[in-house]
Amino acid sequence: MLELDQHPSGRHFLQIPGPSPVPDRILRAMSLPTIDHRGPEFGELGLKVLGGIRKIFQTQHPVIIYPASGTGAWEAALSNTLSPGDSVLMFETGHFATLWKQMALRLGLEPEFLSLPASQSWRHGVQPQLIEARLQEDREHRIKAVCVVHNETSTGVTSDISAVRRAIDAADHPALLLVDTISGLASADYRHDEWGVDVSVSGSQKGLMLPPGISFNALSPKAIEASQRSTMPRGFWAWDEILTANANGYWPYTPNTNLLYGLGEALDMLLGEGLEQVFARHERWGEGVRRAVNAWGLEIQCQEPALYSPVLTGVVTPEGIDADEVRRTIYDRFDLSLGTGLGKAKGRMFRIGHLGDCNDLTLIATLGGCEAGLKLCGVELFGSGMQAALDFFADNPAPGTPAARKLAADDPTGQPQADAARA
Amino acid sequence: MLELDQHPSGRHFLQIPGPSPVPDRILRAMSLPTIDHRGPEFGELGLKVLGGIRKIFQTQHPVIIYPASGTGAWEAALSNTLSPGDSVLMFETGHFATLWKQMALRLGLEPEFLSLPASQSWRHGVQPQLIEARLQEDREHRIKAVCVVHNETSTGVTSDISAVRRAIDAADHPALLLVDTISGLASADYRHDEWGVDVSVSGSQKGLMLPPGISFNALSPKAIEASQRSTMPRGFWAWDEILTANANGYWPYTPNTNLLYGLGEALDMLLGEGLEQVFARHERWGEGVRRAVNAWGLEIQCQEPALYSPVLTGVVTPEGIDADEVRRTIYDRFDLSLGTGLGKAKGRMFRIGHLGDCNDLTLIATLGGCEAGLKLCGVELFGSGMQAALDFFADNPAPGTPAARKLAADDPTGQPQADAARA
Amino acid sequence: MLELDQHPSGRHFLQIPGPSPVPDRILRAMSLPTIDHRGPEFGELGLKVLGGIRKIFQTQHPVIIYPASGTGAWEAALSNTLSPGDSVLMFETGHFATLWKQMALRLGLEPEFLSLPASQSWRHGVQPQLIEARLQEDREHRIKAVCVVHNETSTGVTSDISAVRRAIDAADHPALLLVDTISGLASADYRHDEWGVDVSVSGSQKGLMLPPGISFNALSPKAIEASQRSTMPRGFWAWDEILTANANGYWPYTPNTNLLYGLGEALDMLLGEGLEQVFARHERWGEGVRRAVNAWGLEIQCQEPALYSPVLTGVVTPEGIDADEVRRTIYDRFDLSLGTGLGKAKGRMFRIGHLGDCNDLTLIATLGGCEAGLKLCGVELFGSGMQAALDFFADNPAPGTPAARKLAADDPTGQPQADAARA
């Protein structure tokens, strides 16, 4: 048996923004025996997960489930809807937006990459007005798709997708809207249909709390139509055969049996709790973590409070402090993994994930590890972030819990403080 | 928790030719907690599995591990080495060869599909002399690759790949040799380097005894060179970035963490047992099952004894008997899944898998279920196949076991009967 | 991680009469995290299992659950109801009856051990008329308890407990009736209340399909009354404190948390299937196995067809054949464990368990292993037992399955053959 943690005792704290900590309940489901992917039980499982995942995307339309990790679903979104040489408009929210652009290049597309000036770059969301302006200019409709990242995992900024839709509509432009919500789905509110998204791309290892290995394309009728005209060569990613086979709960090729067991369990957990509750849970955790960063006197990477991510928080280390050295110290001393700074942010920030199998005390432990590690690396902190978060969690019971109901009953006019803080 | 078996008691017998029954030891390894795919423990795991899988392919060259199921690795082999419009020579061994050809078409290649006449089709292996003849004709070297299936899962025929290599060499043709050994690897002998294969394609859910979700491309230097010239658009499948990241045990995108745990365990099991032993084990099982089919008086789909598959056996049902009705009866009555007839063989045969977490008695149970189910469906059998197989297993201890050593000591001149029977 | 099976591949066949093969579903439940045995969730679990286990014993009265293996529950039954020097009447059905008698001696009781003559000993059930006669003689009521074994695991004889009750009543004797149904419960029909049993003793590792470690005392009001007068020193086994704590689902000392999770799951499985069905399932398996023994031309240890055990079958080996040598051969060659001959039966018989996580094909495999092993040890068999069992299973679908319902609909007057064979 593998040794996956070189610390002597206790459970590893995996607080990176994905892969997120997987609930035991899901690991246990994944260990059920593999079955015949053409047998009767499999068809039932297939229909169950295909139905459930639509609710997660908040869509009435089909969702494709790939037996492949998230990067594959990026390729699938592009290769099913576009043709070699097509122009696509993308927006540089951070590292993952950049990687998606590189993939578009590899596939022979012509991406145009909108960015903010260097001083603001990677610290804001998608700018709908820039998109609208660019589409207005595109009188000949050479741009075939607008591609944006919903929750930019490298920065902790959650863009307003509905505003992007309005920008496209305002420009009266026929471009498809393709959205990467790999790290947003099932943690942050996401509405495929209501927001008019044509292809939503996601993966299993974030809000769905599964190990990596499954990814998704949620489709619109317009996207399906586009796929019938697109000429990009595609086999594995092609929607058509999958859609046909999915009608009965099967796949045209061998699906990811045991990860689908995990998906079935994740759907039971998330839909059982209710999406509203799930989103509120992550919002509250995000607020607690940001209070900690503020108490330390450190900067949050995201500079738009309205776009703070409920999934992760990017913490900027002071000048002269190597964020990866901080991460290494914390890992060695406290058995806690944090997300590294990616691309342009390398060494300048670390990322705290607040998603997956997690609760208030997991985050207190995480913030404690960060606080001690920062000090050990010579960072002077203004105050205790761990304490600030604990106070926030104590004063604001998780929505939907008995304590929250009691508090609401005591003070029926009271605004939940988390929302107040954000507003 | 899912209910994956609608029978009241006991363990399901999964005797399809893949996904194969997964040993508990592997399911247990897969349930270890997900870790940071950029952390130190992950790098160690990565190097371990990348090294081990080379031994399984019997190669000194790199093996790509994809977080995607086997069909993806087919696409990867084609898209990394070829360019749109390239001619490829394929051979119709059965359903999977046909599907691979269809994928080549979808990717914009020009497959040429060699076949035997209808009367012999799907019951023989790749015909090297036909390949040699076709390559001889191709003076201009328009054919860029020869693509064949090693172990055709739809028929139970294991082709002689070394002979295909010799045919290409005899024609003095520069075409690449691409081989699908999805269901052959780690059950049937397979030698990537010795047989001069350029890209070997495989998957996790057969001889490696894992759930589906991982697939492989084993490369030759010539294949890597070809990939630098090929112009097929590719992102997810592109070898270059993966090879770079693999040097330290990492991947350019999120790998399939928990399935890789399972792969690590599978490698320990298979290499611990020794590949020789593993191959002999499957050969012996295959012989036992074929003796059963012979005893029943039914036909084996494969008509070339030298190419009988050690992985699965296709059983042809008598005229007028719907093989799927037989399978359904067996499933309902005996909690046993068998492989369906695919494509042209639909309804005319069923397939017995003898791979994965299996032993002599598992196969006796399987043959018992088949025997009873055939009778219940009105098939008259000559004799008891179950009995024939049991006698064979009893008379021929598994190689490498104490009983086999004892028998060999008693009769040092004796040939193992399994080999004799095959010869 | 331990290596618990030294065979190279596949699952071990554990066909001893307990510990029985544990369903994965139960192993998985046992791996849930340990919780506070004084916390709120534990109380719910406690009430659930205390309620469910009553249904299994078919009683309205309390059942004590001990965090100890079955031998402890024997001691508990004696030490709670009796006082040092008390006479108890026991019956020598086999090895386990003998061990219980030895325990009575150790505890300072005076057991009287009724037996049949040596030629018939261990091959019949409890003889109610002998018990009645002995109790008739006991005018002074010096005998305080009658202790019998329901399903004698060493022989495969299931005694008629209801007849023992009638014998005691016919003698108009106040002795308590204590019954060991360790290996009978949840496989063979057992009715604590209807049969007027005062203490029923059982364990987890047989029909309940759990690992060893939990045991039971089902009580009658008369037994509880007796416990208030009995003077045997007792601490751990004392009912009084346990009954008090159980009222809220707790225990006076630390209970067997994770095995209780398994018990909860087992109750869901057994009560979900329905006890009628569970009993019929085991009856049918027993009949199939006995047909095999008959076909081999070997003797069944139990000589009273009406008392054939539905849980296990004792197979007598021919003169000159060491049954343990047969067992060893079968274990080595076929990865199959059978029960050894115990006590007086050492070397003269082996025992086939047909209980736990099992189905028709598991038993066909088991009988195949026995058949081949017997032959390898030089036993000449009349015919194929494996074949006889398979024919029986094929002709007689398991009760409650669709096939059985169909057969019944086709021939509404037909008696199930299994019953016919037994009658």
Add this chain to the structure above:
Amino acid sequence: MLELDQHPSGRHFLQIPGPSPVPDRILRAMSLPTIDHRGPEFGELGLKVLGGIRKIFQTQHPVIIYPASGTGAWEAALSNTLSPGDSVLMFETGHFATLWKQMALRLGLEPEFLSLPASQSWRHGVQPQLIEARLQEDREHRIKAVCVVHNETSTGVTSDISAVRRAIDAADHPALLLVDTISGLASADYRHDEWGVDVSVSGSQKGLMLPPGISFNALSPKAIEASQRSTMPRGFWAWDEILTANANGYWPYTPNTNLLYGLGEALDMLLGEGLEQVFARHERWGEGVRRAVNAWGLEIQCQEPALYSPVLTGVVTPEGIDADEVRRTIYDRFDLSLGTGLGKAKGRMFRIGHLGDCNDLTLIATLGGCEAGLKLCGVELFGSGMQAALDFFADNPAPGTPAARKLAADDPTGQPQADAARA
């Protein structure tokens, strides 16, 4: 599948002083398939665990492993060595000492219970001078055994067992020394042989990190001798048959198979880490937790710093604050279980376990939950205990870790602070 935690997300924090949180590695080992307890693999397992457990008790003599929970091992120690009516000298360290005394009464022994005056009771360890004085008086040697608790789980006081041995020797008294180290073993230093203990009693669910269900008696030659003369009736607990069967790794009755798998894994973990390291780990955690309690300005139940338990810390709540109300609040709001005040301490204290599958951040989380819960219940705290513990953990790396080695290299004269604080 059971729902064992009614909180919506994340892992429960089980910080009671046992059952301790079980490492996944052990839960996974327990889920291996049940095997034949008379088969060859079982004998190997038996010898392994019987050998390993001796190292844990630091003894050369036999250790009995019971398939029963800890209370049973108390009874076993008394019933194997003593006879009805024997006097035993016991010391009231707290609730568990009291329960053991009650068991002695139930078994017909005559316990004499030494106590400190009420004002000091339950806040100190065993007083060796009181024991010595009492034994001096006992000229006729009517006292047959001295029974003391090593680590009193109800108070968090770890008595000096070596001093008790010296007291018995000083009185030149032949009484046996029986010690309950149920919650001490494998967390606190414990030396069966060196300290001259005759019977050490322990259980699985504390330092051994297993679920409840296994318990131990470690023996001395003198204890074995005594067992040959003792007349207490005993069956299940009797050492003689177990010692005989253990010689080959077996048990006279069905052992606790799957919990023994867990024990094997626990032994690998603890002996692999090294007992020295294991003890130092718990000492350091204890010191961190006590610093937290001091920082809060609350009282520690144990009033003798030299006897602070490394396993748990009892925290006294201020007058007027119901400790169970605090515990309930913490449980409801923070998914954290703490130990209740037992017996005389009911409502006046709660207990924090620092044992089992645990690390620095787990304890920071625990202290955070306590801190917030105390405040929510209206307790005014002097300062942040969570912060004090974090500072201590940061300044004092765990012994044996790279950070500790580095610190030691930097300051070779430096005393570890933990020891300094305790001295």
